[in-house]
Amino acid sequence: MVILELFLSFMKIGLFSIGGGYAAMPLIEEQAVEIHGWLTMTQFADIMTISEMTPGPIAINSATFVGMQVAGIPGVLSATIGCVLPSCVIVLTLAWAYYRYRGLTMIQGILKGLRPAVVAMIASAGLSLMTLSIYGQKTLPADLTAVRIVPTVVFIVSLAVLRIKKPDPIAVMAAAGAAGVLLLSFF
Numbered sequence: 001m002v003i004l005e006l007f008l009s010f011m012k013i014g015l016f017s018i019g020g021g022y023a024a025m026p027l028i029e030e031q032a033v034e035i036h037g038w039l040t041m042t043q044f045a046d047i048m049t050i051s052e053m054t055p056g057p058i059a060i061n062s063a064t065f066v067g068m069q070v071a072g073i074p075g076v077l078s079a080t081i082g083c084v085l086p087s088c089v090i091v092l093t094l095a096w097a098y099y100r101y102r103g104l105t106m107i108q109g110i111l112k113g114l115r116p117a118v119v120a121m122i123a124s125a126g127l128s129l130m131t132l133s134i135y136g137q138k139t140l141p142a143d144l145t146a147v148r149i150v151p152t153v154v155f156i157v158s159l160a161v162l163r164i165k166k167p168d169p170i171a172v173m174a175a176a177g178a179a180g181v182l183l184l185s186f187f
Contacts, residue, residue, distance in 0.1 A: 002070060002071050003071055003075060003078045004078075006066070006079040007079065007081065007082040009031040009032075009035075009079075010063045010067075010082035010083040011083070011085055012027070012031070013031060013059065013082075013083060014082060014083040014084060014085060014086040015086035017059060020057075020058075021057050021058025021059040021061075021062075024058070024059040024062070025048060025058075025062075028048075028062050028063075028066065032044060032066050038066065038069065038070045039066065039069060047062055047066060048062060059083055060080060060084060063083035064076050064080050066079055067080060133151040133155060134152050134155065135147065135148065136148055150183045154176050154183065155176075157179075158172050158173075158175075
C-alpha cells in the first residue's frame with residue numbers, strides 16, 4: 001500500500017511542481033512530512049540537502065531518497081517513476097503534436113512568440129544567480145554597496161576571461177568554482 005501511496009504522491013508532485021525542483025520542495029514537504037508522516041522535518045531537511053548536493057534534478061533525487069527511506073528499493077522505483085511520469089507524458093504529447101502540426105502557420109507564430117519569453121526566463125535566472133552570488137540573497141538589497149568581495153572578483157575575472165580569451169566555458173566555470181572555494185576558505 002505504501003508503494004502505491006509513494007507513486008501517487010510523487011506523481012502529484014511531478015504534475016504540479018511547475019518551475020523545477022525548488023518549486024517541488026513545498027509539495028514534497030507537504031506529502032512526506034505533513035500528510036503521510038513518512039519523514040520528520042529534520043529528515044526532510046537532510047534529504048533536501050543531500051538532494052541538492054547530488055548530481056541531477058532535485059525533485060527526482062528527493063523522490064529517490066524519500067522512496068528509499070520509506071520502502072527501500074521498491075519505494076525508490078515507485079517514487080522516482082511517479083515523479084518522472086507526468087513530465088514524460090506531457091513532453092511526449094507536445095512532441096507528437098509538434099511533429100504532426102509543425103507546418104501550420106499558427107504553430108510557427110506561437111514558437112516565434114515564445115522565443116523572447118525563453119530568453120527572458122534564462123536572463124532572469126542568470127540575474128538571480130548573479131545577485132545571490134554577489135549580495136548573498138536572491139533580490140537586490142536596500143544597500144547596494146553591501147557587495148561580497150570574493151564572489152564579485154571571481155565573477156568579474158571570469159567574465160573578462162570569457163570575453164577576451166574565449167576559452168571553453170566549462171573550464172572557466174570549473175576554475176571559477178575552484179578559485180571561489182580557495183579564496184572563500186581564506187577570506
